[in-house]
Amino acid sequence: MALQTITQDALVESLFEIIRCHGYEGTTIALLSDITGLKKSSLYHRFPAGKDDMVKAVVLYVSAQLQQLIIAPLLERQVAPEERFSKMLVTVKAFYGGGNKNCLLNVLSLGEAKDDIKTLLKQDYAAWFAALSALAQDAVLTQTEAEVRAEQFLIAVQGALVVQRLTENPPTFDNCMAYAQKQFFKSSDG
Template identity: 30%
Template structure:
């Protein structure tokens, strides 16, 4: 068997870049193939379920990365809560390319994407809330206060990405991360 020309993480990142930019409905198969570094026939060979399978694979890839680098970090009791928060926010910065990339959940939650992937999106958002709530309780906040902080952190990240993109400045995203840190460690 010949070695694969495009490795999976590289291919999935290419697919994700198109889906982030165009959403599920707007992404053409030609654009997805080009971004993956494959011909359309090869892309269909890898994903016989078509665009839906590609998008699902991208969401699973992102979920795995976020579980390892953000949620897993936040609940790792081997580190202090403050250290966990700092690392999780650094990894959030990396995930969103310092505020330049939109969230794949946002891109996929439009039109057909929400109907197809709404459950995956809801689970991802709930994971964020659960992990940040755990961090809050580890920082001696009540369960209700920790959950409120977690939801606000999700709103801050998602909202700041939209506003940063619209205003053409990543400073808004950076400010949101600073406010999240300050809320937890004040």
């Protein structure tokens, strides 16, 4: 068997960084070729179904990352809820490059990606939401209140990413995350 010049994982990681930055329409095969070092025809060897195939691979990769690095730790019930949340925030900050990198969920739900891809994105959101809601319920809260907190947090994540990209003001995301943590665990509504 011939040697791969780049592993599939590293390749998908590269595609991910390009797509999250340029969006669906903004990502051209030529650009992918330039950055990965693989020629266009080679990319089609790895992903026979073309661009949508590449995007799908990226989404599945991100789903796995989300599950492994964010959701699973959120559900470790032997750890205190606050600590689980804190560890998630560390991961999240790194994942979004301190707010300087876009969220694939935002980027791809804007573009004209295929329906099955949008379904995957929706599932990713739902999984994260469910894990946060479960965590909030571990921390005393009722189910309905827990769901509100979970949604509010995810809204804060997406909103802070948009605002920081817009203003190019780096501390926005980190500040917002710190504030969101306080809100998530506060005892009652003010």
